[in-house]
Amino acid sequence: MATMQRLQNTGLELFYAQGYYDTSIDDILKKLDLSKGAFYYHFDSKEDFFIQIIQNLLARKIYSTLIEPIEGHENPLTLITKCFDDAMETAVHNEMDYGCILSNFLTEFNGKNEVIMRHLNEIVTVWEVNLVTALQKGKFNGYLDRHVDCEAAATFLMSSYFGVRILMTSAAPASKKYRFMSQLRQYFKSIEANPVNS
Template sequence: MEKKMKRMATMHRLQVTGLELFYQQGYYNTSIDDILGKLSLSKGAFYYHFQSKDDFFISIIQNLVVQKVYGTLVQPIEGKEDPFTAIAQCFEVSLETAEHNELDRGFVLSNFMAEFKGKNPEIMEYFKDVLKVWEVNLISSLQKGKSDGYVDRHVDSSAVATYLISSYIGIRALMVEGNCRTLRYKYMMQLRHYFKMLANKETA
């Protein structure tokens, strides 16, 4: 049991450090030696746990990226009565967190998707699956909002979900180089205005 725990702890350290460096420097600009050097581990330790760099990165997606996206953007709106309030609060918390992160380089999922597009179809499929989970969650929340009287019944939930994902990715990219606080304020103000336009006028 102790040996298994140590093995799991080493894998987790590798994954956490790997994600940190891949996010900051890019996957193709980061070598396994960069990660091992930061942790003072040998190549033998790495290849004991992972077959290759790609295998290692897939484990990071499955264990850390999925958890990050789910915990930040999916779980906060699951089962909430008013989807517009829940989504707005969820986005604002996420954007405020990014605003105060000095090492922020943008939205982790979209960054990696941009880097891997056209280069590694297998890994791209993992990212598309994560994105799909987020999209389905938004659509489900909006559809539930229609049934509960918060969302106008004529609203195209799929189109709104696409817009929300696109706009969130866009504002996260702008915040990397711009005035984070002002951008967040303007974005959230317009997002709430947009939601008012989609609300069920009979119950609003």
């Protein structure tokens, strides 16, 4: 029972750092001082192993960092701002940052493994739905301008977050974060409810 958890935790760790195809099962086993037998007792294949990691660990991780923080009745723009700020801050402080784990896997498996892509896209959809819902609720509560296209805003937000996490891995992550947040606020200012017209 504990072995299965350890395998999954270390698996996600290495898959995130080195990529799925560039991480061998032996890499994971070596790090845990386990043998092939232990692995194939718990999992059918490397793919099955990864899918279980997605469902057990990745989905929860995305939920706790990107979805749960934007739930609430306050101004969604404030919540999203803080959510992104926090997520990027942990990336800045992590000396070994490899970008957004979800976006990395999306990139790696796109066009290569449809089964895994379906599982990953499911997480993306959950994020998107929650973002749209939060924005619509914000519009209903008078925080957003009435003309805002919430689906479009969600797509724009997801895009910008995925992208900035890539840029942050290259150089000067703190500076990239600061610049990004300033323009995010700029964008939010342009879609928030205009107090003059209300």
